[in-house]
Amino acid sequence: MSENASPTVVVVGSGLAGFGVLRELRRLSPEARLVLVTLEDGHFYSKPALSTALAKGKTSEALVTTPAEKMIANLKLDARIGREAEAIDLAGKALLTTGGPIQYDALILATGAEPIRPQIGGDAAHRAISVNQLEHYDRFRNELPEGARVLIMGAGLVGTEFANDLVTNGYNPVVVDMLDEPLAQLVPPAVGRKVRQTLQDKGVEWHFGRKVEAIDYRHTERGYVATLDDDTRINADIVLSAVGLLPHVKLAQEAGLEIGRGIKVNEYGQTSEPDIYAIGDCAEYPNGLAAYVTPIMAAARGIAPSALGTPTPIRFPPLSVQVKTTVFPINLLPPAAAVKGEWREVESDEHGDKHLFVDNDNTIQGYVLTREKCEERMEMDKLVGEAA
Known part of the structure; x- marks a missing residue:
């Protein structure tokens, strides 16, 4: 220039x-x-x-x-x-x-x-809503009946947050995911099980290890009928796609x-x-x-x-994430996808859980904190940053 x-x-x-x-x-x-x-x-x-x-x-x-x-x-x-x-x-x-x-x-x-649009059969698969922009949210809110039964495809970060948001506001979420627990790609199984149980106790219905094969529309009280790969039928008022x-x-x-x-x-x-x-x-x-x-x-x-002409390297701080599940607060820093290692439970008591992801060189590369232990986020970010 x-x-x-x-x-x-x-x-x-x-x-x-x-x-x-x-x-x-x-x-x-x-x-x-x-x-x-x-x-x-x-x-x-x-x-x-x-x-x-x-x-x-x-x-x-x-x-x-x-x-x-x-x-x-x-x-x-x-x-x-x-x-x-x-x-x-x-x-x-x-x-x-x-x-x-x-x-x-x-x-x-x-x-x-x-949004990823999974290949799903049925005459109403195209009606599934993915909320990734304001206009998507506007449509979702406008089409959401009071006290609706909501089918959520996907139990990752967005799907789990929506399940939390819906169940705490008088709706009935039904979540389907091919993996074994919510947030399965972000947290260790023990934490996933606690998220699952806590939200289930509030009224969330889970179907894990399953995928939606078809979504059809029927002129009945709950218009959508989703068929899972084990032939389970789920009736819903609205379908939310949160598969990534x-x-x-x-x-x-x-x-x-x-x-x-x-x-x-x-x-x-x-x-x-x-x-x-x-x-x-x-x-x-x-x-x-x-x-x-x-x-x-x-x-x-x-x-x-x-x-603007002054080459400046990008300096990423520890990229921790606050999961907005109010009934079971979580702060986490996931390890990079290429890092090999394992999750280790460090603490688990009435105040919450602390898990560390330790690589093959015994270096801490990530963490998960739940409930009151989320207050340790800054301390953990510093610890992981120093180890990097």
Whole structure:
């Protein structure tokens, strides 16, 4: 980029990652031209709040923390709201959109992730709702009858949080998952069993080791009938799909950028094309995907100066997660997927549980805290950080 001209940085996506990096860019460069391209309405809100909004009586409008107009004014953005990014012209350094091409000095992809749509038979499989955006939550809330029986496909982080939120607010969640316990990919089995029992005591119905084969609609009191792979039939008023997310890589892939599970980036957030960066749910960092709030903000602090011409490595702190299950609080730091080791129970009493993940070199690489022991989160983050 020219030393005399103010740089043009184009950001695709208006989620936490997009706005997070735009804030850092504006803080570092008051004069830069910052262009936001988004198909959404450009309002700022917390996506993690979607799975706990019912308990707080939140409408989709109430979840918006900063309207688009204010974000645009505060950050002095050239905003292209409702525009689709169609392609990247690498040779011409231009983003091609439904509103025309936009030249860039640096392009930052914050395209997020999209819900996995499992292959399910039946005439109503397409009606399952995945809550990953405000408009999805709005539809879910509007279609949710009072005291509804809700079928949730998936007992991972989002599915378990929704089960907690629903059961504590007068609804009847029924959860189906192919694994053996809730949060099975994040916590040791002993903790999963306690989550399962605690929520079951509140009224959650679980079906583990099973998958939904078909969803059909019947004009009866509870319209949906789900058939599991053991021929069990589950009647429900509404179906929620929480089986996971896939990084949105289509734009990058069609441009020829290197793709793994996500858009592959280096320690600076750069893709295989040096002037193009990726951040957030769509990005695959050297240590893998990191689709939570803390890594997004850390990545923004590295990518923004790098995109403005000062290469700055991304420094990730310990990436711990607060699981928003109010009936059984959990804080955890999962080990990296490639790390080999085992979970060890350190404490288990009336105040909660503490489990450590220890690798083959006897180094602590992760932890799970429950109930009152969640207060030890900062201490544990420091311990794992020092061991890394």
